[in-house]
Amino acid sequence: MTAQTHSAAEYALELRGIDKHFGAVHANKNIDLKVEKGTIHGIVGENGAGKSTLMSIIYGFYEADQGDIAIDGKVLKIRDSKTAIASGIGMVHQHFMLIQNFTALENVVLGAESGELIDDSLDKARTELNRLSDEFGLSVPLDQPVEELSVGFQQRIEILKALYRGARILILDEPTGVLTPQETEHLFKVLDSLKAQGTTVILITHKLREILAATDNVSVMRRGEMVAHVKTAETNQEELAELMVGRKVLLQVDKGDSAPGDVKLSVRNLSMTDSAGVKRLDNVSLDVRAGEIVGIAGVSGNGQSELLETLAGITPVDSGTIDLNGHTLDAQHPMNPSQVRKAGIGHIPEDRHRMGLINTFSAYEAFVLGYHRNHEYNGALQMKQGAIIEDCKEKMERWDVRPQDPYLKTANFSGGNQQKLVIAREIEQNPDVLLIGQPTRGVDIGAIESIHKRILEMRDAGKAILLVSVELDEIRSLSDRILVMFDGTIVGEVPADKADERTLGLMMANIVPDEIKALQAEEPA
Amino acid sequence: MSQHRIPAWITVGVIPLANVAMAALAAALVFWYLNINPLDALQAMVYGAFGSSYGWGYTLYYMTSYIFTGLAVAVVFQAGMFNIGGEGQAYIGALGVGLVCLGLGGHVPFIVLLPISIIAAFVFGGLWALIPAWLQAKRGSHIVITTIMFNFIAASLMNYLLINFMKPAGTMSVESAVFDPSSWIPKMHEALALIGISIDRSPLNLSMFWALFVAFAVWFFLWRTRWGYEVRAMGSNASGAQYGGISIPGTVIMIMIIGGGLAGFMALNVVQGEAHQIKLNLVNQMGFTGIAVALMGRNHPFGIVIASLLFGFLTQGGSELQFEYSVDARIVVVLQGLVILFSGALQNMMKHPIERLYLRVTSNRRKASEELAAEA
């Protein structure tokens, strides 16, 4: 840490001893932070490190149990977002805080009206927004309902909202998760021009590359604690990664060569339009062979989730054909998720809370979800509860799910153990094909390694595995081949040994480098 | 997050009791305002409901109806939906029971008629729930609103049928003919008289046993069969259920038919067991009260039996009050409203303070024992 010689007023924001509990969870532990005026300050940390909680405290969304917040050297009590806004703090949340059926203009005005009637407010805001968007390159259609606008536009509206309220400190929480690299680049330009005008920017992310590209200073959080403050120019990706996880991470998993066998999963010209009429999958074709892992890379929201859910029988197919382990699935031959399972397909869903688990169920009930109609678990009327519990105990032991209590509610297991529960359930049914989405999301480092090992074991046991993840490192270290998705299409294929970050990054923005094009020309899929 | 540290005896014991106590306190204020000593009122209610075999008879008779309408709400709630249509479903269930009794009564023996009327009650009630269920499953119409609308539609339909088809010629009041006595479900006092036990005459009839059996069957269905598993999975996490291969529309329709059918069973008690004819407005808010019963019973069949007894007590004990104190009989409705308010609408008001108190007490105790351990 560098010696601090600044006087207090040079800090736009200063936190002293911020502490926050949520029930039994200690989300923020005695946090100190100093953010210099007119800089871009990055805060990195793993998922669940407490970054978002900390920012929500600064923004008055939560109240800290202890500690002080000082803005421009003055200690303030920020009880609600109103106080935070009045103190010049603006925040762009990870999930946008927009009223979907309001226009951009109405969204900006909401909470910052100039009088009892809104017509004046709207006129005033229009003039001001035109000025702001010219100045910072933030043009948006002002009179269209937000729900009709792209994610990029919606994010601009969020930034405009903050600026319109006179924000001098702008907090952005994981702003790039939904953006392409190009949009990200544009965002960083906007941030630079804000900085040039004297605005202080706090950028929260778990992506190290962005921290290095965009910030002046960086603070690192780990398990609720602030573990380091460094100047960006004086650090590098490896050091930050180590600080984030607390020890040297093996970014590369040891794995042998794959021995691909027969094609077990084959997709041809698959398209899918969602209920809002948006085309989510556009002419997707791919093959997965026994004994290989095919990774799907892409910025989240480019059709990966829809691909997995369509293959799993959750979303119906519009057009195209899927061959699932010898069974045809298309518009004429729909299959529901239980038929897909019977065909020998296991599915580890992207979001275990939304799909993989029923929070109120006991562990033993969770262990049969999707297989609860199987013969071995059922009598004529009654489910064979004794057998199910025995089965559950065995699997919990084999997979080291802790605590080993079949009666415990799934909600009360830790994230890593919940994920093990889902993975164990799907793998123990011994499927031929595994669809895996975000296997390590919200899982601690120790569990990540063991989950990765299990996935590789499945590959070596001859299973065909399709892996979707937004973590490029995960995709690169596990996959034998990598397909990149953009806007519902597959942009191209990269062999694992050619998959460096730059290549994948470009392809995720729909730009295929020449050498990859050349590769694809040689061996047509 | 802290929920798993709250033991069950607090969640299913202390908190519901605290809620009822709050309701009782508010009720006491109402009594006091009406110039009735609350303790005297309580005594009169307890005596009225439990002081004689006559009082017991009425209390258990009401309990029987509430078990059915409470279960009708609870099973659907286990699937994550709100069935406010018990009122209409029970009314149409009565139509089924009435048609069977009017058509077959006197022609077939009771032992043949009873299964048919049970099935008719279930089928008629279930079918009345089918349209809202189908609209929810296939068209996404909100079932709370559609079931409310169907209560009114049922009332108009029954009104029409009674006036135009079921009212015997020459009678003034809007009600069907009285069923043939051979189709009546025996009264408890008659049945017990056969084995030499003498109790007072009351509307209580043998359908009470059916209610208790059905409560058990519902428990078995929900917690021991794969269909119940699917219902609970959907109620807790619909997309998780879908991932698990459970058909959401299918489950919605199945559970609503079951819910409607359970409400329809109420007619066995009220129509086939007591009134012996279809009367206008025979459900008389008991479908709505079923919501309160389900709430108090925490949507669990065994809880519902207990809550039904409580509401049976309120209904019978409350109606005794009018004789004792010349207070309006609808004081019962006030008591029911207060129970719903404090046990349902305001259930978190007591929950959070009690949980916090418990956590504080236990953490102090833990700290104290840790200190002791450290000293040792």
Added chain:
Amino acid sequence: MELFDSIILILDATLRNATPLIFAALAGMFSERSGIVNIALEGKILISAFAGASAAYYTGSPWMGLLAGIMASVVFAQLHAFATVTHNGDHVVSGLAINILAAGLTAAVGNYWFSQGGNTPNLVSRAEELNARFEPIVFPFADALADVPIIGGIYSELLSGHYILVYLAFLAVPLCWFVLFRTRFGLRLRATGENPQAVDTAGISVTQVRYLALLVCGVLAGFAGVYLAVALTAQFSPNMSAGKGYMALAALIFGKWRPKTTMLACLLFGALQAIADRSQGAIILGFEVPVQLVEALPYILTVVLLGGFIGRAVAPKAIGKPYVKERA
């Protein structure tokens, strides 16, 4: 001419029937647009009818009745807010509790006060020299024009001679539109019904918006109840709301949560009621339609609309969900 007269009579009754529905549906609009499901309109109408009739009887003034009715309804609406907003209670259960409580309290307290089986005494009584009912407003020259063909029917019969609350109901429609769509309060209220978290992060208190929304709801529902007891009939009788709160809710949904269309739905439902009241059945195109079908039509139409068979009713997105700050 007979047909014209009976049409005028039906339209006249339509206005009378639609008035409480319009007040109650607008009341529901403020509540539901802010995200609170309102099946409690019935109870709010009932309690205000009772309080209105009682106060009018004791004071001899319908205006005091209006004031008391509004106050009672507001108290219940704030209780509704206390349950649903402060304690995150289930909206449906809270609404039900209010309805049942109102039904019981009005009857029990009414009987205690007046000993007339839950009724209030008649508000117009020669013996007591009491006239606490609203007087009809007769337009200028209405009497003079009454016998002029067509114009007399429309002006003197249909438009003139209603209680002031009828005219207020129709004035309330554009007023409510203005408040909802042209004021800061309306903007915030609509936003709260769509996405309360966004409202919270914009520095607006969701709690405050919803309490205010229910306050307005209480005031409007108060007008509906007082109209029933102090204008339409000159007496409160138990359960006199008779499902009007639910029908108003149906009209609100049928009107897709918008003021003008909701008013039209109220007029339609009021007309159906007028037809049902006039006859033992209506002859339409040679078929005899049972009066019960006409009565049930508002509910049937609403179900059909909800089924998406005639247009689509899109409810406010956050309706029915208690707003709880989630853990990040």
